[in-house]
Amino acid sequence: MQLTLWTYEGPPHVGAMRIATGMEGLHYVLHAPQGDTYADLLFTMIERRDRRPPVTYTTFQARDLGGDTAELFKRALRDAAERFRPEAVIVGASCTAELIQDDPGGLAESSGLDIPVVPLELPSYSKKENWGAAETFYQLLRRFAAKGEARPATCNILGPTALGFRHRDDVTEITRLLGRLGVTVNLVAPMGARPADLARIGDAAFNVVLYPEIAGQAAAFLQRRLGQPFTRSIPIGVGGTRDFIAEVAALAGVDPAPLLAEEGSRLPWYSRSVDSTYLTGKRVFVFGDATHAVAAARVAREEMGFEVVGLGSYSREQAREVREAAKALGLEALITDDYLAVEQAIAEAQPELVLGTQMERHTAKRLGIPCAVISAPVHVQDFPARYSPQMGFEGANVLFDTWVHPLMMGLEEHLIGMFREDSEFTDTAPSHLGHAAPVPRAAEPATPPAPASLALSWSAEAEAELKKIPFFVRGKARRNTESFARERGLSTITVETLYDAKAHFSR
């Protein structure tokens, strides 16, 4: 039993949902109790998708458990196939359905559907979201990938999914980069691919793996089955992108020199610019999925001039890579999915900047440390309206901006250090408008005669009532109530005045 408040990854069936939602023409029939549909809002709210995820939930209830939940599954499958007319269906169980052992795969096979059905076995009590995504993608390829005419200088881009951290923009950036290198993209998968498209995955000479957490297993399989080699370098940061270009060029048999000779990113000059001097040796703590954490540590050290004082990941499956990277930095990697352990490590390392997930953003806020988000789990803020890749040369520009902005600029930092007591430098700066609360007059409802100056006072009760209004609209409520009271010649604001004013202004 693991005690947790927040979790870095969802259950494995959410990983499968990310594959299905990223693809077209694929439907997921999930044996699951009422309530598991919450996962839809990850896509419709966090990612702002304008369509529901292509998932049908069987929604069994306690009273079904004694009866025939298997029949419920078969009916949901039939209905979904009829309504959505997908090219293929994936079927599986969420954590609760796993316990009742209805075997969705077997039930689907005997259902006589005239479209391919891919059964998924995603153990909910030992595996997590990224594993589920990787396994689903792998099972789809096992089913649909076929040998093709491997054209030279042609690749597939593997790994982007729905709800991925900047996947949308990374794919655009890397596709452009490959184009400039003279490499054609045969297929992007899972994002945007149809099941039928997976059958022509063999038409490429090699695979570009952007997110090994999701596509590593699939790429290894394609190498075995179709003999397609795949890339290992991750195009994050200037150095990472250059390594990636060199690796792709070798696999594609093209010349990387012209592209490498270009000044692809502003990051190198911005980092060398003297105003960046204050970045030197800033202590940073890095935590995220393995791919983004390892890449961020390299950028932090080699391209920003920071000192990495902690490196860790929640990706147990990729722990080895993180440990190696940490060792090279003289650190011991922190491999954990307990965010409290990460919080403790951050507190102990006393960094000046945290590069982490949304979880570390909260931790950093508590500890008063600046933070930039470099990895999933995602938040609505991780789907910016603007183009904002993490990968390629533009991605390096984005990293520079996002990591530097939370920090105080050089001179600003000095001023705050020197004049700590300045009222503007504290977040609870007293307002010059503040005034003492009037003395409460218990059981004295009679209003004193209004003085000519119409000095307004708030009764203690009304003042207390005002405090119940959220702070960000409290000022407005106070102003409105006072102008309302003045207009009516009142001198004391009571709770009734407050609500009279509220009613007046909401008309």
Add this chain to the structure above:
Amino acid sequence: MSLALEAGCEARPVLRERGQREVFCGLTGIVWMHRKIRDAFFLVVGSRTCAHLLQSAAGVMIFAEPRFATAILEERDLAGLADAQEELDRTVARLLERRPDIRLLFLVGSCPSEVIKLDLAKAAQRLDARFPGVRVLNYSGSGIETTFTQGEDACLAALVPELPPGDAAQLLIVGALAEVVEDQWRRLFAAMGVRDLAFLPARRAGEMPAIGAGTRFLLAQPFLAETARLLESRGARHVPALFPLGAEGSTDFLRAGAQAMGVGEARFRAATALAEARAKAALEGARARLEGRRVFFFPDSQLEVPMARFLARECGMEPVEIGTPYLHRAHLARELPLLPASALLSEGQDVERQLDRCLSARPDLVVCGLGLANPLERQGITTKWSIELVFTPVQGHDQAADLAGLYARPFARRERLRV
């Protein structure tokens, strides 16, 4: 999937459906209950899915240290149940060590814990004896048994046997409410001379009210079936009323409470007339925006029936379909006759069929959950997230205009945008 039209006790047909339900499970109630009772902690015994739901459902990660957590069942816990109990003891010990401020601990059952029949009642008893100073209770928030707000019902129901006995006359208001609403009602009842007013839940574990034969209780929420049943079994008597939404609902609710406490009509009117007049006046603005518009409710919180009554009678809206996860006819007995006859009442859900009905009805406003809102907006349909209706102070006279404002805002936004 199955489709049946049934005559309700109001002779109003009710469409009953089974199929995919696009609703939260009862665990979601923890999101507000853990703020309501300030020294209570909610420990879900469940899966990673439960933990993921809680952090995703309401974007609650804003809280530094929430008073809830999940004990995630792992493979080895499933292998042997005796071990799972031991593991739970160890987990609770670790939790209480970290949070010595906890006075009331709820072990909250989930779908997996129910399916493997992990006995949380036994665990609660054992842990209660082991940790003096901490009351340990249990309830189920599982999706196989509860829908969204039923989690609050289950939680309050777990508290009822704990309430001390007391036969003194009192009015008890049942259901988690915003503190500002409670305070307004305290003032109004005080003005009527009713001093013996209590709320369930209280704000702290040690302040829960005593109950007994002298207790008359008002339900502030329509989803408290089990809590009401248990209160009655302890001698308390239910005071039927409209739910306190809108001016009409609030007045009826307060009047029922006043009458139960022997307050005369004149005194009641003297105390509440101002608030009611204020609410009616304040509703004018939103009414102008909402009047004549057609509204469609997807099932969510069980608040749908009183909400539709309020929108129809006080804002001039026309409910097309009022979907609710569960229709408690006895508690809604005063509400149902007030609904326009033209509105279709549906219970349960088959989300696909309901979406078909919704799209063919083309309502002006759809009240639905977060999973459906953006997809409907993309199809040009204005939506209101239903979850906001649960997380905002909307009960009582002085919140009536705020409530109408929640429904009016999507229209106001549409009118404003030029992109």
